[in-house]
Structure formats: structure tokens, C-alpha cells
Amino acid sequence: MSTTRPDPLEERELASEQLVDGRLLKVWRDRVLLPDGSEGLREYIRHPGAVVVVAVLPDGRLLFERQFRYPLRRAFLELPAGKIDPGEDILACARRELREETGYEAEQWRYIGVMHPCIGYSDERIEIFLATGLRQVGHALDDGEFLELLSLSVEQAEEAIHNGELTDGKSIAALYRCLPLIPAGQG
Known part of the structure; x- marks a missing residue:
């Protein structure tokens, strides 16, 4: 016993x-x-929880977004992410957020794990996914959502972290959790 x-x-x-x-x-x-x-x-x-997606294009580059974040009054570079709706499956949420924000769908999805970004003052959890086999189908942004889409090589993303251009904690943590799993580019 x-x-x-x-x-x-x-x-x-x-x-x-x-x-x-x-x-x-x-x-x-x-x-x-x-x-x-x-x-x-x-x-x-x-907090209801969220997902973050490390989305890898066929050439090995990663999809990023630039969004204005009101609490800090400036735009940030970050990975596609979004809030989990009540009762929503986390993979369904990741698929929905990738499609809505970037206009891409992925053939392969891999669950990486969970992170807790603010353990001192919040119960928020962020579920991390790696998405590959991307194909563009057109975005469907939520009302009032504005963002710029860009792609960076893994090296450019790491450089952006080290030079202070990429400071979003969920994006940094998700990227480093996925680094060993990101397939080599074809381009």
C-alpha cells in the first residue's frame, strides 16, 4: 500500500x-x-489557459507575429498563441489559433508540454505545440485583432532573443522547448 x-x-x-x-x-x-x-x-x-504554436514552414523558417500589447503600450514579436475557450480541446485551440492568426494549417501536430508563465500571481498555463507540414489557406482574424506576420530562421529567432527584440516569455520558452525537434529546412 x-x-x-x-x-x-x-x-x-x-x-x-x-x-x-x-x-x-x-x-x-x-x-x-x-x-x-x-x-x-x-x-x-x-486565467482560462492558452496555447502557443511553434509553426515551421517547409523551408525551415518559423512563423512569428508582431502585435501591439496594450499593457506595455508597444508591439511585440511573438509566436502564434491564444486563449483556450471554455470546454475547448487544447489541440483544437492550437489549430484554430494558427489558422485565425496566420492563415496556415498544419498536417503534423506534436504536443510538447505545458509551461506556467506567472507562477507567483496567476494559475495560467500555456500548452506548447509544434506544427509542421504547413500550407497557407488564408487568415481569419478576430474582430479587433491586428497583427503583422513574418518568418524568421531559427538562427534569426535566437539572435532576436539575445539582442532583446524578442522578449515575450511564452515565445522564448516554447522556442527553446521545440529547438531539438525542429526539422531542417528544405530551402
């Missing part, structure tokens, strides 16, 4: 209160029991 010992660092919820009920984000404040028996407060954001 297997017994699981509790994590000595676990904090247990004693009470929970929703502070903000936004369209995308929900902000909560919980009263918790700390490992030493004292109590503390934890404020955090609940």
Missing part, C-alpha cells in the same frame, strides 16, 4: 473571495494556512 506524504510547503485555503470578475481575468484573494501554522493572504489571477 502506497502512502503519499503531504508536501511540507503546502499552503491550504481557508477562505476565498473574488475581487474582480473580468471578461478574461478573475482576481481572487485567499486566506491561507501557512506551513508553520500561521495565516497569510494570497492574491492571484485565474
Whole structure:
């Protein structure tokens, strides 16, 4: 018989209160029991989750987007990504986001894993996919969504990271998780 010992660092919820009920984000404040028996407060954001896609063109170049991100008041270079709708399968979400944002569909999909980009203040998870065998079918951007599509070689993407042009955390993490799996280009 297997017994699981509790994590000595676990904090247990004693009470929970929703502070903000936004369209995308929900902000909560919980009263918790700390490992030493004292109590503390934890404020955090609940997020529905998202996907990010490392999409490899037939010539080995990677699809990127340039989008304006309001919280930081500037455009960012990033991989195709988007929010998971309630009840939506993560692969279906990845397929939908790639098609809507870039106009491409992929023949091969590989699930890479999950990342947690903001563990100190959010429960957000981002599911990482590698998409190959791309073919262009035309984009279908959401209303109010504006972006520029560009392609970079793996080397150019790495250079953009090192020179500070690519600072989006999900894109950097997804790219490095996929690097060993990106097929060599044909061009």
C-alpha cells in the first residue's frame, strides 16, 4: 500500500473571495494556512489557459507575429498563441489559433508540454505545440485583432532573443522547448 506524504510547503485555503470578475481575468484573494501554522493572504489571477504554436514552414523558417500589447503600450514579436475557450480541446485551440492568426494549417501536430508563465500571481498555463507540414489557406482574424506576420530562421529567432527584440516569455520558452525537434529546412 502506497502512502503519499503531504508536501511540507503546502499552503491550504481557508477562505476565498473574488475581487474582480473580468471578461478574461478573475482576481481572487485567499486566506491561507501557512506551513508553520500561521495565516497569510494570497492574491492571484485565474486565467482560462492558452496555447502557443511553434509553426515551421517547409523551408525551415518559423512563423512569428508582431502585435501591439496594450499593457506595455508597444508591439511585440511573438509566436502564434491564444486563449483556450471554455470546454475547448487544447489541440483544437492550437489549430484554430494558427489558422485565425496566420492563415496556415498544419498536417503534423506534436504536443510538447505545458509551461506556467506567472507562477507567483496567476494559475495560467500555456500548452506548447509544434506544427509542421504547413500550407497557407488564408487568415481569419478576430474582430479587433491586428497583427503583422513574418518568418524568421531559427538562427534569426535566437539572435532576436539575445539582442532583446524578442522578449515575450511564452515565445522564448516554447522556442527553446521545440529547438531539438525542429526539422531542417528544405530551402
